[in-house]
Amino acid sequence: MRNFGYFRAASAAEAVQAGATPQVHYLAGGTNLVDLLKYRVEQPEALVDINRLPYGHIEELPDGGLRLGALVTNAATAYDARVQARYPLLSSAILAGASAQLRNAATNGGNLNQRTRCPYFYDVAAACNKREPGSGCAALGGHNRDLAILGTSESCIATFPSDMCVALRVLDAQVRLLGPAGERVVPIAEYHRLPGAEPWRDNNLLPGELVTAIDLPPTDFGQHYTYLKIRDRLSYAFALVSVAVALRLDEAGHVLDAHLALGGVAHKPWRVSEAEDLLTGQLPSAEVFGAAADALLAGAKGQGENDFKLVLARRAIVRACWQAAAGTPQSQSDKHIR
């Protein structure tokens, strides 16, 4: 990796000031950034180390929600007793990703900002509009088994690899940002972008902006939820397709509220309100879940090698809905799909 300058920020103001310079990256856990530096996909002039900023705590919010500090590690978040009790879906999704070592280092803020695992993005000899705007997309017509089926563009078919963010999307998290112009809050739905004509922009962060926290609203998805991740290898692998489902049911079993999102299929966690509306007021059934799956996958298009994802995603959505409805969430250690 190319050498770079290093700045250990002692305060948020200092960090944001230093981070506003082009060709500067924030360093938190580094699990994705250092890897990108090694492949020379990223070649910043300097890193601003934000690890000493006061974002390393999980706090209660007045409305009954929870604030996850951006620098809290994925492991500390997943194993936090409050998260496990109130947001078990988030805990489950985090534990479905990466490895214990990586979760010990990776932070919540970094998880939001991780970059695609498209092999052509990592291969600096290949054309990639995300890495080098205007160079083309080698994944089109190349090996695309792992790549996107939804929301793709002519310039990019990459997927966003996070598991955690699929759960955050379902939980309607709010992302708290700090930048040169001050603080702002962005709903998770508006945080990540589709590739469109500017695939190099993964998200809507403005120059110099820093994630400081993720706020979780109070919800009641502790009973009926699941994170179902399907991959070739049983662990330490990115999703072919993942499904996060959170339901609220009435005593008779009718769906009061349904949230569904997909991972591994698009440039951002994929959620469609029409699919959820189809579930509201219904009793769980194969037909209802199938209709919701079809709505969630509306417009999906395979790229050849990944055509199977259309079938897989539909079946996975239905299964995940059943898991959530039955209150039998997918275990992340016993890999058998329930």
Added chain:
Amino acid sequence: MSETISYNNAPVPVALTINGQVHQIAVEPRTTLLDLLREHLGLMGTKKGCDHGQCGACTVLLNGERRVSCLTLAVSHDEATVTTVEGLAEGDVLSPLQQAFLEYDAFQCGYCTPGQLCSAQGLLREGHARTRDEVRELMSGNLCRCGAYPHITDAILSVLLTQQPAP
């Protein structure tokens, strides 16, 4: 006030306590903990299998937590405590985990073993693994191409079960 600045990519001083010994050393900002251990300090027990966080061979304990040292920038961990495979035994006496690896034949070529041991030590400390499936899942960040996995799991379980009451 910011403590450390390297505008010109110059080496940055860091102090690390590695296996009980304090090391004060200036490293380039880009130096990973793995390269610091191997290239600067000659601690060759920690192995480089992929250098991209994809195999776990370089796992060490950083402030007691298991980390892949290849994706850890040393400058970011000033004043941290590091335990590598060289620091697990008490002199010539193997730790219970090392002894279990020997007895259960939990290694063959030995190249992934330092990482497996540090990872397993971290797993025991974390306390989230109680069943065989949980040990297997939580040890999946450490690849072993010789395929010693069942014995690795056995060795860790044997320590787990003798250190704490069964669930």
Added chain:
Amino acid sequence: MVSDYSSPANAKLPPLPAPGSPRRLEGHDKLTGRARYAGDFTADLTGGVLDAAVVVTSTQATGRILSIDARAASQLTGVRLVLTHETAPRLHSVMATNGAEIGDLLPLQDDKLHYYGQAVAVVVADTLATARDAAALVQVTYSAPEPDAAFTLAQGRGRAQDVKKVGAGDPGQVQVGHPEKAFAAAPHQVDMTFDTAAHHHNAMEPGAIVAAWDADGGLTVHLPTQFSYGDAVILGEAFGFGLKERLPNIVAQVLGGIEFHHKVRVVSTMTGGAFGSKNANVHLLLAPMAAKLTGRPVKLVLDRAQTFTLMPFRGEMHQRIRLGADAEGRLQAVLHDALLAKGTAGQFVAPIGEGTTKVYATPNLGLHVQAAALDTNAPGWMRGPGAPNGQFALESALDTLAHQLDLDPLEIRLRNYAETEPDTGKEWSSKALRECYAQGAARVGWHHRNPQVGSMRAANGRLIGYGMATAIYPTLQLPARARVELGADGRAVVQTANHEIGQGMITAFTQLAAETLGLPLEHVRLEWGDTRLPYGGMTVGSMTTLSGGAAILEAAQQVQKALLKRVVTDKASPLHGLAPDELRVENGHMVGPGGASESVAAAMARHPEAPIREEATTGRTMGHSSYGREAFGAEFAVVSVDPDTMHVQVERLVGAFAGGRILNPLLVRSQLMGSMVWGLGQALLEQSEMDERTGHWLNDSLGEALVPTNADVADIDVILVEEDDSRGHPLGVKGLGELGITGVAAAIANAIYHATGQRITSLPITLDKLLATPH
């Protein structure tokens, strides 16, 4: 009875494997980080500080290098050398005994590109960081790529040519009887094609080498290798040390008992996994070339992506199996056509027909192997090396035939049990395969399963399937030499230049010498992995114990004979006057009739000037035998498949293996278990993806080229079936390191068929293949 695999595994204290067996003698070093692999060296053997070398590889597969601009790289402080085809020493051609690429294509000799990822420069600097920086600054420009390149079998089918010899010299074309005619006439036929993906060894330790030239022009290298003498000879040839040091001469010297005098010394003490990949590699030549020009010792370690192109792999294979059978399922004809990928250079073609020519009795047998030279780096030996793929095809086809005839898959194998070697008619030296079938079947509960396809479900709704296949691997032996010296302290030193690659050679050889000499294990020390030691042969083909062990056995027996002769003629010994054959040596003591005894140490101490030293050479006939010599086993798999997502999990693997005498059950079990893990990986995960447009192995990382994790590997049960092979080998041992992988992929594929009714004929079996079939 349907097993429920959804219940959580219980966490009882696991029983110790093979409780009586000695544990790995180098275990302490490996567990404390003291074991030194080549990449861990900071100085050469004389204390010279090592420079760091980094390889620059091509980003184009064909065409020519137009220019290499190394100015920016050379100007970095600390850079000592940028080695390119323009500046590299000219090498003499070498003979690669394993068919490796360097036998045809030496690195950095001209501007021609042969494959993507080819070495085009080597940068040497005082630190690794600087060498990496400089490597990134080397600018290479290429001519336009050639338009008609072929990187996959699908692209290169037109290049297929018949292969006369496969593997180490087995025939590529076999005909017994009239297979085509018999097939056509058979009342029951199976005709199927199979495709298996390329995949890489991915040993955890990447290729690495330390090279140092001395003032006298001698060269010492330290590297992980499976054939130190072979690598020494290659270096001698390449750097022009003279023809007398070519390999046939070395073997002649060895057989004649002549010391190996060579200006090249190769040391290989620890290898972090090899599996066939570490032998006659490209980097063997690169580091000494660089060190020759800098005049300083150099360490070169490949990065993970470079191991995909500068080291070998298992190439793509396309196979067609035709089986003709009578109404009882007896095979009338077996026809095996195979098309294998070769590299642009290199001669290796995997011995794919091991199973079809050796496992089942049939009067009519045909093997037709073709290879297509692709514009890639060269495939090479990889655990099996052809049998895992050949057995996947044959055993899947046989399973299909069994279902077609409504026969139990185990029964059809018993009906075609080969009482003699099918292609030669030779009697077997031993063959306990029937017992393997029986014990494996009993352990896995084969006869309690519901044999009907698609009939079994776990309580959680998953489809359950049982499958089985036969495992086979040849029992081979190569020449090897060993020296055993019993010293004045009554302790023995054993020397042989064999190699520890994780198989447990150090422990097995020490144990064998100790047992033969009658000494406690701790009184024997092994020296290995150094061409200053007697020729130890190749650590390949599951024959370490067969080759090196035989030499140690013979040398140790001679030492003991000399010792006993000495004591019975030594008036100071309490054993004086007894006949040597009346004495037993146990635990360091010689014991005669009536309780007379003396310790070996005491007897040796009386003659400190005269240690007993014996050498032996074995394997002169290259293992030639009047018997058919194969190791066999039976692999059983239980899988569960999610009926919606078609997600497959291997619940259990049971392997029952007959391997003659087992010296150390612990090591053998571990090796077979690991080998079965390889089979699981081959069955479900492993594939190196080639970008057909560029020739780039696209997933050249451990994150993308998936190998099994701990979570993927469930219960593995290894059964060692008793077998007496004393007429096959003086130790009665067979080769077991690779046997375990053969048949696993077929057993898993057959289990998936039993679970789902879907016959998947390509590896790896990923869920997209199962989803592709109408559901």
